[in-house]
Amino acid sequence: MNIATYSRERLGQYMATDGVRFRTGPFVVDLRSTLPAVVEGIHQMYGEYPLIESDHADFYLHLKQPAGIRHWWRPQVCFALDGHEPFKPLPLSQAFPMFEWALNWCVASHMHCYLIIHAAVVERDGCVAVLPAPPGSGKSTLCAGLISRGWRLFSDELALISLKDRRVIPLPRPVGLKNNSIDIMRAYAPQAVIGPNYTDTRKGTVAHMKAPTTSIRRADESGRAAWIVFPKYTAGAEARLTPRDPGQTALYLAQNAFNYSVLGRAGFETLTAVVDGCRCYDFEYSQLDDAIEIFAALELPYA
Amino acid sequence: MPELRNWVLECLRQPQRAADFSDADWDLLIRQARHSNLLARLDWLFQQHPAVQPPIWAERHLEAARRVSDRQQIAVRYEIGQIVRAMRPLQQPVILLKGAAYVATGLAPYHGRMFSDIDIMVPKPVLERAEQRMLLAGWMSAHHDAYDQKYYRTWMHELPPLRHRRRGTVVDMHHTILPETARLKPDAARLIAAAVPVEGLEQVFVLAPLDMILHSATHLFHDGELENGLRDLVDLDALLRHFATDDGFWPRLQARAEEMDLQRPLYYALRYCRELLQTPVPESALAATSPHQPRFAALMDMLFQRALRPDHVSCNDAFTGLARWLLYVRSHHLRMPLHLLLPHLVRKAIKRRRESTPLGGHPLEKKAAD
Amino acid sequence: MSTLNDPLSTDGGLGRRWSILPGTDLLWHPGDDTSLVYDLLSGDTHLLDNLSAMLLDTLSSQPLSEAELLAAVVDDWSLDSQGAAEAVSQRLHNLRQLDLIYLTDS
Numbered sequence A: 001m002n003i004a005t006y007s008r009e010r011l012g013q014y015m016a017t018d019g020v021r022f023r024t025g026p027f028v029v030d031l032r033s034t035l036p037a038v039v040e041g042i043h044q045m046y047g048e049y050p051l052i053e054s055d056h057a058d059f060y061l062h063l064k065q066p067a068g069i070r071h072w073w074r075p076q077v078c079f080a081l082d083g084h085e086p087f088k089p090l091p092l093s094q095a096f097p098m099f100e101w102a103l104n105w106c107v108a109s110h111m112h113c114y115l116i117i118h119a120a121v122v123e124r125d126g127c128v129a130v131l132p133a134p135p136g137s138g139k140s141t142l143c144a145g146l147i148s149r150g151w152r153l154f155s156d157e158l159a160l161i162s163l164k165d166r167r168v169i170p171l172p173r174p175v176g177l178k179n180n181s182i183d184i185m186r187a188y189a190p191q192a193v194i195g196p197n198y199t200d201t202r203k204g205t206v207a208h209m210k211a212p213t214t215s216i217r218r219a220d221e222s223g224r225a226a227w228i229v230f231p232k233y234t235a236g237a238e239a240r241l242t243p244r245d246p247g248q249t250a251l252y253l254a255q256n257a258f259n260y261s262v263l264g265r266a267g268f269e270t271l272t273a274v275v276d277g278c279r280c281y282d283f284e285y286s287q288l289d290d291a292i293e294i295f296a297a298l299e300l301p302y303a
Numbered sequence B: 001m002p003e004l005r006n007w008v009l010e011c012l013r014q015p016q017r018a019a020d021f022s023d024a025d026w027d028l029l030i031r032q033a034r035h036s037n038l039l040a041r042l043d044w045l046f047q048q049h050p051a052v053q054p055p056i057w058a059e060r061h062l063e064a065a066r067r068v069s070d071r072q073q074i075a076v077r078y079e080i081g082q083i084v085r086a087m088r089p090l091q092q093p094v095i096l097l098k099g100a101a102y103v104a105t106g107l108a109p110y111h112g113r114m115f116s117d118i119d120i121m122v123p124k125p126v127l128e129r130a131e132q133r134m135l136l137a138g139w140m141s142a143h144h145d146a147y148d149q150k151y152y153r154t155w156m157h158e159l160p161p162l163r164h165r166r167r168g169t170v171v172d173m174h175h176t177i178l179p180e181t182a183r184l185k186p187d188a189a190r191l192i193a194a195a196v197p198v199e200g201l202e203q204v205f206v207l208a209p210l211d212m213i214l215h216s217a218t219h220l221f222h223d224g225e226l227e228n229g230l231r232d233l234v235d236l237d238a239l240l241r242h243f244a245t246d247d248g249f250w251p252r253l254q255a256r257a258e259e260m261d262l263q264r265p266l267y268y269a270l271r272y273c274r275e276l277l278q279t280p281v282p283e284s285a286l287a288a289t290s291p292h293q294p295r296f297a298a299l300m301d302m303l304f305q306r307a308l309r310p311d312h313v314s315c316n317d318a319f320t321g322l323a324r325w326l327l328y329v330r331s332h333h334l335r336m337p338l339h340l341l342l343p344h345l346v347r348k349a350i351k352r353r354r355e356s357t358p359l360g361g362h363p364l365e366k367k368a369a370d
Numbered sequence C: 001m002s003t004l005n006d007p008l009s010t011d012g013g014l015g016r017r018w019s020i021l022p023g024t025d026l027l028w029h030p031g032d033d034t035s036l037v038y039d040l041l042s043g044d045t046h047l048l049d050n051l052s053a054m055l056l057d058t059l060s061s062q063p064l065s066e067a068e069l070l071a072a073v074v075d076d077w078s079l080d081s082q083g084a085a086e087a088v089s090q091r092l093h094n095l096r097q098l099d100l101i102y103l104t105d106s
Helices: A008-014 A035-047 A092-110 A141-149 A182-190 A213-217 A246-256 A267-274 A286-294 B007-013 B014-020 B021-033 B037-048 B056-090 B098-105 B124-136 B147-157 B188-194 B211-224 B231-242 B250-262 B263-277 B281-294 B298-305 B319-335 B340-353 C052-061 C064-078 C081-097
Strands: A020-024 A027-034 A059-064 A076-081 A114-124 A125-131 A151-155 A158-163 A175-178 A198-201 A202-209 A226-235 A238-244 A280-286 B094-097 B118-121 B137-141 B162-164 B171-172 B202-207 C017-021 C026-030 C034-039 C045-049 C100-101
Touching: A008 A020, A008 A027, A008 A035, A027 A035, A027 A141, A035 A092, A059 A092, A076 A092, A092 A198, A092 A202, A114 A141, A114 A267, A125 A141, A141 A151, A141 A175, A141 A226, A141 A286, A141 B098, A151 A158, A175 A182, A182 A202, A182 B094, A198 C064, A226 A246, A246 A267, A246 C034, A246 C045, A267 C026, A267 C034, A280 A286, B007 B014, B007 B021, B007 B037, B007 B231, B007 B263, B014 B021, B014 B037, B021 B037, B021 B056, B037 B056, B056 B094, B056 B098, B056 B118, B056 B124, B094 B098, B098 B118, B098 B202, B098 B211, B118 B188, B124 B137, B124 B162, B124 B171, B188 B211, B188 B250, B211 B231, B211 B250, B211 B263, B211 B319, B231 B263, B250 B263, B250 B281, B263 B281, B263 B298, B298 B319, C017 C052, C017 C064, C026 C052, C034 C052, C045 C052, C052 C064, C052 C081, C064 C081, C081 C100
Parallel strands: A027 A059, A125 A226, A226 A280, B094 B202, B118 B171
Antiparallel strands: A020 A027, A059 A076, A114 A125, A114 A151, A114 A158, A175 A202, A198 A202, A238 A280, B094 B118, B137 B162, B162 B171, C017 C100, C026 C034, C034 C045
16 A cells, blocks of 8 residues: 555545654655645655555654744744654745655664765666765756666665665655756656745755656665766766766765764775775766766676 | 553663563654663663564664764763863863763763763862863854853853864863852862772873762752753662662762762652662662652652653653743752842743754754753 | 873974874775775774875884884885975874874973
């Protein structure tokens, strides 16, 4: 059974009372909310995620309007993790983006059985490409482009690397598209489900692209990191792949991991082993089709 | 009213009980333990009981807590080294308090303990120079607000927290164990005189065992806002069990409490350790503290019973919110006279609403820590 | 007398020895031109060039003066002594900035 089993109305009833319990990647999420935008977002983006009938959840999330006058005047939304509200509220219109951010935060700040790096992750034939990059580098756009042309989505934000066997673990969720890339993807992947535009968020306008069905179905199939590619979108640039120093790469990843500092020795050993097993590149591009072509020809590290 | 299931308390008393836990029990335990900062402690207890086999999903949460706690302990050791290095030119004793002391000496409570900051104490005459040394070595005062600065420096027993510029670690530097304005007046000089050197660290001390217990009790019942109430009670329980084997321990503890004017906190400590964690406190020791029970013992019971539960919705009843609020007001009332207290609480309440700390790059903003 | 120098003094102190901080435990991950080193105690990760890595590794086994370090480097690296002195001094300064080494008193 998956979430789409429920009508939009039924889903709303469940979310308002007991909460809806579903699996995403290795985690079970219990989500409660009476907010129509959250119900709508879940209905649209999470229809294919399996419902879980278990006596446990990894994260108990509740999205709601804070009490008080703000209920009526410039209404807001806040999220509670199992009764505690770690963050300040956002405008109510951002309720669904807040759910996505909140769930990312929950994973990144609790799941220290993984090394968690801020990166988009895609896979092909068991080989994983990790795309770390600062915001604005076109990481999500490239990720959305690749998954609409045959690559399997692992995540557009969080690379989960198992500390036990160093495999990369999928956490397929909607891809967060920002600003210009929203229209680019609507044109580039007309078959994709892209939700409403949320304007005026901290990151500008945001819209979500639903994870491809196969990515959701195969969420329990891990992969082996093969490439670490730092994308950089430059208008008009010819697509170019240049090798990158592994040491520099590892240092950058260490500084851009969510929990590297928590993991100590295990973090260092995992990170260096992963980088050793990968080809590392800088990648400049302006056209998605060029990027698809170059990614299709990426050489395996253990040739 | 449904029966209250406080699995954290159950498992602290009898970790082996978890061997029969269902998924639902594990689920509740992990949620309660996380909200009382005791997940890593329970993990350590379970490691001592091989019959306890958590389900895979629960083990992931325990592992995560274990990793945080392990790393925090290393970080505390490192910070102690850095503090010692910064203070060495003063040639004055630095006394490690609470968690830092347990880690430095490997004392019982340190297994699986979580940390938020490092507490140290220096003799009051040295305080100013000690602060200077810390500032020179990269720490800065975490409160910029003039009122906060004045509040700490005038009324408190510690400086405004010092945060390291690069590492972000926080040190609370005390000169005694209770605020200047508090009604109980333990003599810091006697604590320092009795302090015990830490092996391998020059000029570094921890409080003598009895004082360590009394300080822990005082902090929990007369100073803090009980945000880590149960965690602190677990510390006390571990200390009492550890030192109880010393000769004449209980009468000596009693005598020291009397000397230091700390009988009331000791009364609370023994009462709730025994009642909640089944600490083997002898009847005679309880009887000796009973003259120091508070006037409204039944009311205090009602408040502490609630505040010492995990801060999780499953442990709340209709009075939990009120109990926590009353204890919050009480903790401030114990620190300062009423005419100072009311304006202070109002100010804090307003400030809490306004403040925010942006979380670098993350679209969500973290709420202001109090 | 204290065994650690004032952390803020910048006195290079000829004849004084460089040492790693007490309790330092380093994990190494050597690469072609650079090495990653993880400081288990501080939790810091550093990327060092080969000369810095070699200096730090040498100091991990025993404290040495700058002159002693220089002698070792000139032998091993066939640098001219002027260039080597500058390179070594600059690397030592950098390692100190990273809180990896310090100057002992004696």
